[in-house]
Amino acid sequence: MNQKNNIDHIAVSQQSILKKKYIQADLFKHISHLLKLKNAVIVAHYYTSPEIQELADSTGGKVADSLEMAKFGQHHTAKTLLVAGVRFMGETAKILNPEKIVLMPTLKAECSLDLSCPEIEFSKFCDQHPERTVVVYANTSAAIKARAHWVVTSSIAIKLIDYLDSLGKKIIWAPDKHLGHYIQKKTGADILSWHGTCIVHDEFKAHSLYNMKKIYPQAAVLAHPESPENVLALADFIGSTSELIKSAQSISQKQIIIATDRGILFKMQKACPDKILLEAPTSEVGMTCLNCGMCPWMKMNTLKKIINSLTHDTKKHEIHVPKNLQKKALKPLIRMLKFAENFF
Numbered sequence: 001m002n003q004k005n006n007i008d009h010i011a012v013s014q015q016s017i018l019k020k021k022y023i024q025a026d027l028f029k030h031i032s033h034l035l036k037l038k039n040a041v042i043v044a045h046y047y048t049s050p051e052i053q054e055l056a057d058s059t060g061g062k063v064a065d066s067l068e069m070a071k072f073g074q075h076h077t078a079k080t081l082l083v084a085g086v087r088f089m090g091e092t093a094k095i096l097n098p099e100k101i102v103l104m105p106t107l108k109a110e111c112s113l114d115l116s117c118p119e120i121e122f123s124k125f126c127d128q129h130p131e132r133t134v135v136v137y138a139n140t141s142a143a144i145k146a147r148a149h150w151v152v153t154s155s156i157a158i159k160l161i162d163y164l165d166s167l168g169k170k171i172i173w174a175p176d177k178h179l180g181h182y183i184q185k186k187t188g189a190d191i192l193s194w195h196g197t198c199i200v201h202d203e204f205k206a207h208s209l210y211n212m213k214k215i216y217p218q219a220a221v222l223a224h225p226e227s228p229e230n231v232l233a234l235a236d237f238i239g240s241t242s243e244l245i246k247s248a249q250s251i252s253q254k255q256i257i258i259a260t261d262r263g264i265l266f267k268m269q270k271a272c273p274d275k276i277l278l279e280a281p282t283s284e285v286g287m288t289c290l291n292c293g294m295c296p297w298m299k300m301n302t303l304k305k306i307i308n309s310l311t312h313d314t315k316k317h318e319i320h321v322p323k324n325l326q327k328k329a330l331k332p333l334i335r336m337l338k339f340a341e342n343f344f
């Protein structure tokens, strides 16, 4: 390419970036107007795309981890909660706020952990161990929550299991086997675990991470506890998405390798602009990466789908939880929120 062509090329790409920005600004304005009309607020997860996170922030909503999303939805005065995340997050919002309308950009945004734990099999498993306290991760359906004594998110799991262990309780844990194993190791509690995995975190590879650490010997590793045990063994800090962002801010190392969905990098980089953030590897020699550190369901949330959910087809976007399930699932969720008050 000669110099003139090169300059033309740069000018065209700058124009298209500007055009994109104008379109986005228009869309934000339009959505903000729709949110006001519907008395709605956006609650988004850190794994959604940067534009969704910017939209949530700029319209008075919240970008957060699962626990904070639940708390924000519960305390906000809006009549409608627009949950940009995956289905279990919308269901959690509805269980906690049955009087509110809960919309999602798409009801097809699943979670592999939720899918790994079908109600009938899980119920049988619990029935076989009636002496055990059933603790389930928030990444489950309303039916699984309704079967549980406690619900937890990654930010409160260790604290709660520690507490139950101190009372001499034996635990059934579901659905994430890596998180279950991590909690068991940390607390020494008697845990019988379900065998689910997160298709995103399960892809992080310890051997490649080990090699990456040789290239960046000064770098710290931060990992979400849904990652495999050998990946967690290489981590300097393990925590929920919010805790990982806080750790990136406070940790002394300038270079940080992150083993969680890359959506988190948007807020993390804002929180610590001076740090160099690197994505943990999801492939090894001779292997192809399946998900590449990206939750396919979280990325189904788009601006267009948000507009759809607030205009036409509202019914196609609304979360419903049958009354009997809502009432049962509310109890372990409220227990978690009350327990969390002691710490946050």
Ligand code: 13P
Pocket (backbone or CB within 6 Å): 064, 065, 066, 067, 139, 153, 154, 155, 198, 224, 226, 239, 240, 241, 242
């Ligand atoms: P957090 O509760 O840490 O935000 O995790 C939710 C999740 O789905 C992680 O994969």
Ligand code: SF4
Pocket (backbone or CB within 6 Å): 047, 086, 110, 111, 112, 113, 139, 198, 199, 200, 201, 226, 261, 295, 296, 297, 298
């Ligand atoms: Fe579920 Fe994994 Fe996606 Fe989190 S990242 S929502 S655990 S599939």
